[in-house]
Amino acid sequence: MEELANLFHGFSVVLQPYNIMLMFIGIVLGVIVGVLPGLGGANGVAILLPLTFSMSPTSAIIMLSCIYWGALFGGAITSILFNIPGEPWSVATTFDGYPMAQQGRAGEALTAAFTSSFVGALFAVIMITLVAPLVANFALRFGPAEIFSVYFLAFCSFIGLSKEPPFKTLASMMIGFGLGAVGLDQVTGQLRLTFGFESLLSGFDFLIAVIGLFGIGEILLTMEEGLSFRGKAAKINLKIVFQTWKELPRYWMLSLRSCLIGCWMGISPAGATPASFMSYGIAKRISKRGKNFGKGEIEGVVAPETAAHAAGTAALLPMISLGVPGSPTAAVLLGGLLIWGLQPGPLLFTEQKDFVWGLIASMYMGNIVGLIVVLTCVPIFAAILRIPFSVIAPIILVLCAIGAYTVNNNAFDVVMMLVFGIAGYFMKKTNYPLAPMVLAIVLGDKAEESFRQSLLGSQGSLSAFWANGLVSTIMTLGLIALFWPILQGLWTRLRGAAGLRAAQ
Amino acid sequence: MSDALNESGGAGPSHRGVEIGVAVFMAALALIGVYGSLKVGIGWADEGPQAGFFPFYISLLVLISCAVNLVQTFTKSDDGALFASWAQLRKVMSVVVPTAIYVFVLTYIGIYLASALLIATFMRWLGRYRWSVAIGVAVLVPVLTFFMFEKWFLVPLPKGPIERYLGF
């Protein structure tokens, strides 16, 4: 196994004390960056990129990729504690993570989130180690139509899950699509729905909506119910980590499925966000306790976190081997490669062995270091919930405002954040689900873009979505997912009928 | 949005009224969407849909759902449920109003001063903390964020006269 020899060489590079120190620094910075809403992994890496200029490329990528891992871990923390997802792919984590925190199970939720992140990443790294070239070529088969079909599948596997009235779900999702459409239309280069307002040029960023709808909305709801955080009684000792670990192996099937979804989404350049939603949606359908999802079910934390982290890790593969970034953070790392004088592409694996295998080894090590760092901090994070609401609430408001501002460096976004917060309060109270709206804002624009790119290619013919085996398969899977409740009903009825007949 | 039709509870806007208000508000957004889409073209050109195609039909779907939701609200007999009591809404407003002032002034006086004021107000007014504690936290948090963002991460945030006076 030449790969293994290379990998061990990589480990020898990574395990130098200097590099291990950089790894710790990177993880800690990454967690901070991930926790602060708005300042996500992409920003964090971009901001710190110039600092790595005087390091060797291998040390630099170790530090930057560790910031990336740290941010992936960190995104889950605010989602679980305050219902504020720091990154798009932690939105699905809030659905069950936040209710768990409210029930005083924050430590459990955090442990589950961190551990599943680690499992997802590890799975993806092993895949990269063993089958990198094969997988990279698979990514090449994704044209606009294939990419659209992936988004389609993500929507279909998530839609129809909410217990809210169907027309409220529809209204919520469509408003999300509408908000996502504001700004520049990528395909025609035209401005739309901006009505001449300069503040609307950049549209409604997903983060602004999420910080408002989830974060501010939650603070308003808490205010209405009186000044208390219900999660006060959170257990804060390290035992909780081991107790949760005992429970987790039970969900191995769920983890495996989420890993596979994550890897696939990461390689096809759809990324971690659809992966997390898709994995959550499928888990809810398949799980025996599916009905409890959204009320604090640990599986609802394991599924999206595993998939998101697997996707986030797998997204680095097309970046290294093809030079196409699978995520915004990967895009910045890609810029870094070029700045250090490395050309990402098919030849990087043969020409820059030290670098590539050093990076892969640092994926293993970085995630192990990351897991240790965040797990030891679980009691500290959980203890944050003990801070009285009247102290933590204004601080959350301030951090949300800073987060909203830093997304586009636009003060108008801070105003919009508050508007979304009030909207979130009213929608939640009148039973409109927020998740479909957020999903639509995140993916709607990209889905529309790839849809229209496909139609440009096929000259307006919808046959583009059934043109080859790959795209037809994904579209069919999507349709099955969409009509799953009906199919399931039919199936049980058929079985019931057959059973009756057999009995007669 | 908060019309107090309800007489049985007496102490707050009815759930039904708010429900109607939300649906009407969404419908209004949808109408803006329809108007904006018409301006950029909603047709299906040679190369596929035009820029306004999707927003137009999306807005129509919003309108339809709002109509259905409204009909459902009206056909259901009013159970007299409250949306929230006035006392509860007052509490909500005690967060919304300071935050609204905060987001509007932060471009003028700078985010750090505005944050300090917000935290101090909140802790003193809602948390009934002693002034010394409130001011302590209110100064500490913006100073920490200042060093983290401006110095460490080199992310400039909105600054006002004070920061300018100090030479930033």
Next chain:
Amino acid sequence: MKTTIRNLSLGVACLGFALSSLPAQAWEPTHPIEIIVPAGTGGGADQMARTMQGIITKHSLSKQPVVVINKAGGAGGEGFLDVKNSKGNNHKLIITLSNLFTTPMATGIPFNWKDMTPVAMMALDEFVLWVNADSPYKTVKDYVDAIKSKPDNAFKMGGTGSKQEDQIITVALQKATGKKMIYIPQSGGGAVAVQLVGNHIDSSVNNPIEAVAHWRAGKLRPLCVFDAKKLDYKDKIAGDMSWNDIPTCKSAGLDVEYVMLRGFFMPPGVKPEEVAYYVDLFKKVRETPEWKKLMSDGAFNQSFMVGAEYAKWVADAEKLHEGLMKEAGFLAKSN
């Protein structure tokens, strides 16, 4: 936007004034310098800005740190409007790409380069016509003949963004060949190159740095470069080909020329000595080995211009873009 001659003379006059009154006393920044990038993180302009940030930090070229801020909204319009509205702010710079011209023309967002103070041209980015290495087109002639022998819309061209530089070149190509092509906009240059490798499109006009890795790996083939002269870089890249061996499109019978500005502007109303400080800073940046490496990696055209010469170049480029955009029907309807 109509009276180009007036604009041109105005720009030249402004700059002439700016340079003639260079003061004796040197001005220096007193707090962090902001570089606005009117594009997303990870793109060509962003890379250049962040490389410069790194160079300035590493070599301590400035006493104050440099901060890079992305304002990509509205095809970069957001960033340009910010600079336009920061009159007299002498700590703010913006790095431009072709959207300096294309964004206001295509979207109607109200700004123009004359709303800002030109500082310096750092380089010109090149465009190369690429095809998949498995395709039968070995030369520009093969490619053009193939297009001409087929009906309209038989060829797919991929590019970055809509109504921007890549599509302008595509329209020019259509004019030269007399056949329409399908233009498929993507969100980034890297994605365009991969679409070409994956045979989802027939050709692209990627910048050298976006496609070079695939060229070296034998997946893509360059046909010609859209500049007036060949590229300067003679190091072997793929097999025995160097950048210098790629013919110009004009010499190969395809009369299309286009280069993209990578330059800096400042807000209006800044003083000449402040502009002079940044010009000096950029000159120092150009002397560093890291900058030279970036230039050769990306096969940039290393033209450097300041003052009146730069303003004239920008004015000419604006005129060129206006013609091209008008011809292509890309000008925004007045709204």
